[in-house]
Amino acid sequence: MSMTILPGAHDGSGGAPPRAANRLIHERSPYLLQHAHNPVDWLPWGSEALEQARREEKPIFLSIGYSTCHWCHVMERESFENEQTARFLNEHFVSIKVDREERPDLDHLYMSAVQAMAGQGGWPLNVFLTPDREPFFGGTYFPPEDRWGRPGFRTVLEDVAALWKQRCGRVTESAGQVTTFLHTQIEAAPRGAPWPDDPRPLLTRGAEELKGVYDARYGGFGHAPKFPTPHHVRFLLRHAQTTGDTEALAMAVRTLDAMAAGGIHDHLGGGFHRYATDSVWLVPHFEKMLYDQAGLAQAYTDAWQVTQDPRHAAVVRGILDYVLRDLTHPEGGFYSAEDADSEGEEGTFYVWRHGEIIALLGPAAGEDFCQAFGVAPGGNWEGRSILHRLRLDGTAPADAEPLTPALEQSRKRLLEARNQRPRPHRDEKIIAAWNGHMIAALAQAGRALAESRYVEAAARAMRFAEQNLWLGGRLTRHWRDGQSTARGYLDDYAFMGLAYIALHEALHEAGHKAIPEAPPSNGYLAQAVEIGRTIGRLFGQPSGALAYTGRDAEALIAPIFDIRDGALPSSLSAAVMLLLQAGHLAQEPELIAAANAAVRANGEHILPSPTAHSALLAALTAAPRPPTPAGAASRRARPRSRSALPGSPRPGDMG
Secondary structure, eight states, X not given: OOOEEOTTOOOSSTTOOOOEEOGGGGOOOHHHHHTTTSSSOOEESSHHHHHHHHHHTOOEEEEEEOTTOHHHHHHIIIIITOHHHHHHHHHHOEEEEEETTTOHHHHHHHHHHHHXXXXXXXXXXXXXXXXXXXXXXXESOOOSSSBTTBOOHHHHHHHHHHHHHHOHHHHHHHHHHHHHHHHHHHSOOTTOOOOOSOOHHHHHHHHHHHHHHBOTTTOSBSSSSBOOOHHHHHHHHHHHHHHOXXXXXXXXXXXXXXXXXXXXBOTTTOSBOSEESXXXXXXXXXXXXXXXXXXXXXXXXXXXXXXXXXXXXXXXXXXXXXXXXXXXXXXXXXXOEEOSEETTEETTTTOBOHHXXXXXXOHHHHHHHHHHTTOOTTOSBTTBBOOOOOOTTSXXXXXXXXXXXXXXXXXXXXXXXXXXXXXXXXXXXXXXXXXXXXXXXXXXXXXXXXXXXXXXXHHHHHHHHHHHSEETTEEEEEEETTEEEEEOOXXXXXXHHHHHHHHHHHHTSTTOSOOTTOOOHHHHHHHHHHHHHHHHHHHBOTXXXXXXXOTTSOOOSSOOOOOSOOSSOOHHHHHHHHHHHHHHHHTOHHHHHHHHHHXXXXXXXXXXXXXXXXXXXXXXXXXXXXXXXXXXXXXXXXXXXXXXXXXXXXXXXXX
């Protein structure tokens, strides 16, 4: 394979000669470009790489990750930059790199395979395929050598290469079995399942199941690692509002308060880190993802509307101000993420030594700040301190009082000092689904908090999307440096449609009707309706299910249906929410019927495990009883009260 020498390309060791660039140098993905100077002969996913594997009769080594992934960086340093390992890969495999954020279809497909084979998933995702793209072995992070009871990457490569050479027929047979399994597991049940005429008992069962995994001491659901899961919180808030379930409300509020007090929350710059590695929300995995900011901003906005607690409003403003300051393109779109690592270590940008704070603020103000934010001379994480406001005995999730003026001034001074540090890498891809999620969060918060600047930022971001993410009437997945590539998936359409709905509703509120260059709010609603119709044309199946990939997408070895919630609400949940809301607001009964059909088609997946679909349960609170298209859908929606949550039931929706 030909490789290119670029001036100034080095292998990372000072004074080393230039290292050849592989084919990834011609890509636009920040993640692929991070690997462009590895000695591995990486190829991007495509016909050239797949044809090479068939021609040379070599197995494919497929590695999937993203540019702000900490363990992806670790494996690159340990294995993909190792000359000896690279030579072995180049001799025995065709190596392909994929950015999961650009190709979520490939990530979803092969993640399902690895979870089936290895019992777990994560990133980096490393999968071995036949030349026909069928997986036969895989895992996540592999250490360079055998350790921690798991095989080293070089051991894995040698074993797979030997297996391929000696028993290629058995490997192909095994791969075929995995592919058959993928068809049965990923494909939405075509028959559907008997869907209850009144699914309100299902909603109650979902709330009860969340109560069963709720951490009553520290908030949140399950144990370490603990993820924010804002869709769980939003469902509980809606369930509490519709049923009067005070326990559901208390769980949601305590979880939000605990996260806001914890180290997962950036107390200086606003926003939230990816997840907590412990049960108490103290030690985060430090990367910051745009979609987490969007989901959590919506959850805290919902809580503010229910509780009127000023702390919840303050958290919303902190999240949104962080996004507008640090994750926003000059023309209004939103970048994808910030890395966990800086200066070669995770968390360096965010943590503090006790002496640093005293030196910056002075003894009195410094000690007051350290007392308020849990900073001790010995640190609370690897000799340094993660700022937090937790009571670690679990008696209360947070200090009830807001910061005093003196503490707020100290916070600002520390933020200014932190901004002088080398910043983590920022992935500047602009992803359609995540931008739609963030636009909706801004519009909802602007409406609830009477902050027109947030609605204006949402409208500006939507103009950016309209100008850059649509090509020939087709929504694209992402944009970077003036180019849009890859056809959009179901989540891109669904979240962008929800963004139009949120802007439509925000412009109905007094004080938000003079946004520069914004169309009339019914223009936003018309766009949402059109997206709803497009979803049916591009993704709809005869069963009523919605595929993740469009009819014009690359054919993969198995169909993909994104049904279960993950870090984001599933594409199914987002699409159902869009179809229901647009159908009610625009009095379009066919959209409501499409939402109902999509839910029924996936009944066999939803009914046994409602908490795996909590975002869908939240969507169903808008119309818990499947409406008769000619009846309930044609009723004019009555105005909702100012205290109602977005998407919560309106009078007449209960059937």
